[in-house]
Amino acid sequence: MQQHLLTCFKCPQAVKKQINDVNKSQSNLTPESTTTSLNTENTSTENIRNLREEFAKALLITGTPLAMVEHPLWVNFFEKLNFKLPNRKSIATKYLEKIYKEMNKEISDDLKASNFLHLQCDGWTDVCNEGIINFLISKPEPVFIKSLNTLDNRHTSEYLSCETEKVMKSYGVSKFVVLIGDNARNVQKSFEMIKNKYPHIVPLNCAAHTMNLLCVDVIKAPEVKAFIDLATDFIKNIKKSQILSALLSKIRKEKSSSQSLKLSCKTRWGSHVSALKSLKINKAALQTLAVNENLQPTPDIKSTLLDEDFWSMIEQSISVLEPIAESIFKLEGNEFNIHEVFMVLRNLKSKLEFVLPTITMLDDESKENIKTYIERRVKQCKKPIHYAAYMFDPKAAGIELNQEEETEAMELIYNLAEHCNIDCLADLAKYKAKEGLWSKPFTWKAAEKVNPILWWNMWLNEDTVPDRSDMEDTDDDMLHDAAMEGQIQEDMESSLREDIWNDMEPVASTSRQTNHIEFVNISECLYDTDSD
Structure with a gap:
């Protein structure tokens, strides 16, 4: 009909003009409408994918049995929300691997960007009679890094020192300040072996x-x-x-x-x-x-x-x-x-x-x-780093330390400062004598209301913190070996993770910039240490 009206000589020009205007508007709207529809469809698909990943992440991190996604009550509940649950196999394979790699990279990048790190390790025999050693790194918040199956390797001091050094090299040995382990002789001897190689390391039980x-x-x-x-x-x-x-x-x-x-x-x-x-x-x-x-x-x-x-x-x-x-x-x-x-x-x-x-x-x-x-x-437990940390506690400032203990604390502080390329003795003397900034009463009143780390961060100048994020080991062969070993370990862990999840039974289960005080960086690396 529109075509007939447009060609009919008896049709008024005003009607023909209106028909042309309508056709033009429709031709302009149709592509936009189609594009909008496609965008909406793409966005909807992407949202569903993201929702499934978030659901799988919540399921895995909370330790919820994977059988949940197969239970009729849960399936019925999510169907009413128009959400289709991912199946058990996809969670145990695709989603688990993707989430693990993302979280592992995030943790690794965070640790490599840190200035000071502290390594903790502990070993035991699990229910399957397998030797396990867990490694954690504090920055100062503790982060689980690695669970090592020792297989047929004996837990000798040489073996433990080698495995500990591998973990340290992954993030830069120069960043590590303290090694913490239990009181077993082989563990403490392995720490001493590492200290002999890297003198700045402080071994602790x-x-x-x-x-x-x-x-x-x-x-x-x-x-x-x-x-x-x-x-x-x-x-x-x-x-x-x-x-x-x-x-x-x-x-x-x-x-x-x-x-x-x-x-x-x-x-x-x-x-x-x-x-x-x-x-x-x-x-x-x-x-x-x-x-x-x-x-x-x-x-x-x-x-x-x-x-x-x-x-x-x-x-x-x-x-x-x-x-x-x-x-x-x-x-x-x-x-x-x-x-x-x-x-x-x-x-x-x-x-x-x-x-x-x-x-x-x-x-x-x-x-x-x-x-x-x-x-x-008590003698076995107390170390110079404990004296130094007690000295840097503004509530006490080392008041109960005797002369020998105070000397050991200051020696440790000096050695750590030298390793960090910080000249701190003058500032340390002012802190002990309560001179300069420390002569102000408000500085000590603030210490009564906050923990030592927050208190020191109040006076911390970011320019005084040495950037150690790039202080990695430069031995190309060592880095290559570490990378190869890491890839092998990652492949083994990937296979193990899939086996574990597939075999699971459905059982319920601000820094404020003020005075230029360099030695606060030493206090920072001390307080980063967890006594455990």
């Missing part, structure tokens, strides 16, 4: 682990060991009996107590104290159980519960072991607490020396042995 060894030493005392064994057997007997456990639970509710009996565990440090405390808290409920007319416990259990000497020994054991457990809880974890190690050890020693004379369950020989254990473990 784990402070919390050392305190746990002290706890083990104390429990070795014959009187303490015998009583701990008695208390453990008693708790086991109560827990093994369904009737006694149920009746004890009922009595606890009547007495408004929610604390159940706890057993100690070798892998949970300080758990002996938790077990003894659980007995102490449940004393009234347990004694009520002992005289219950409806259910009489065995004579051994009844006599133990009604014996005041038993409860007195619980009190004494707690008074000896609790200060050690408190020191473990204070030092373990991811907090920046290296500056607290010195005073924690000092206070622990003072508390135990004060308590021991009041413990009647120990004879004089056992007390002297425990004092020897305390001296040995």
Whole structure:
């Protein structure tokens, strides 16, 4: 009809003009409409892909069983949201590999851009009887880097030092300040071997682990060991009996107590104290159980519960072991607490020396042995870096350090500063004497409200921080070998990750620029260290 009207000589010109205008507008709109439709379709496809990746990432990181994507209730729920779940195989292969590589690259780039790093490692045997060594790097936040299956390699100091050095070379050896491991001789010897090669490295043993060894030493005392064994057997007997456990639970509710009996565990440090405390808290409920007319416990259990000497020994054991457990809880974890190690050890020693004379369950020989254990473990744990960190804690400024300890701290600071190409002795003297900037009262008042790292960052001039992100090892052969080894390791890990996820069972499971103070960089690298 439009074509007829356009060609008909009887059709008014005004009508023909309107038809032409409409055709022009339609010809202009059609391509745009098509483009918009295509863009919308592309955007929608991309959004769906991104959503699936985010879903897979959340699933993998939280450890959610992959069987979730196959459960009818979850499938039905996401269908109502118009979202199709990725299948289990694609999550365990395509998405897992992609997410792993992205996160690994992000962590690696972040560590390579850091100025100071600290390496932590720990080894054990897993449930499959395979030797595993885990490596973490603190910047100062701890980041998991590598899990090494040692296969048939013996955990000798030479092997451990070689594997540790490989990890350090991956991010630049010159950036590393501290190596932290447990107290095993092979681990500490491997650290010394690395220090001989790289003198700026500071080897440390784990402070919390050392305190746990002290706890083990104390429990070795014959009187303490015998009583701990008695208390453990008693708790086991109560827990093994369904009737006694149920009746004890009922009595606890009547007495408004929610604390159940706890057993100690070798892998949970300080758990002996938790077990003894659980007995102490449940004393009234347990004694009520002992005289219950409806259910009489065995004579051994009844006599133990009604014996005041038993409860007195619980009190004494707690008074000896609790200060050690408190020191473990204070030092373990991811907090920046290296500056607290010195005073924690000092206070622990003072508390135990004060308590021991009041413990009647120990004879004089056992007390002297425990004092020897305390001296040995504290000496084993304290290092010059702890003195230096305590000196850089603005709340204390090293006030409790003796002359020898202060000298060792300043020597360490000088050596680290020399390694970092920083001249800090003049500023350190002003800090100790509270001169210059440090003569201002507001600087010390601020220290009362913030942690040491934040306090030092307040005075940190970014220009004084040496850029160490490019300080990588320059040996081409070494870098090539490391790259080849990394590729092989990545291929092995890729295959392993796929096998693990495929075999999983569906079980629920600001710096403010002020004065030019160079030695704050040393304090930064000290506080970056995690005492664990």
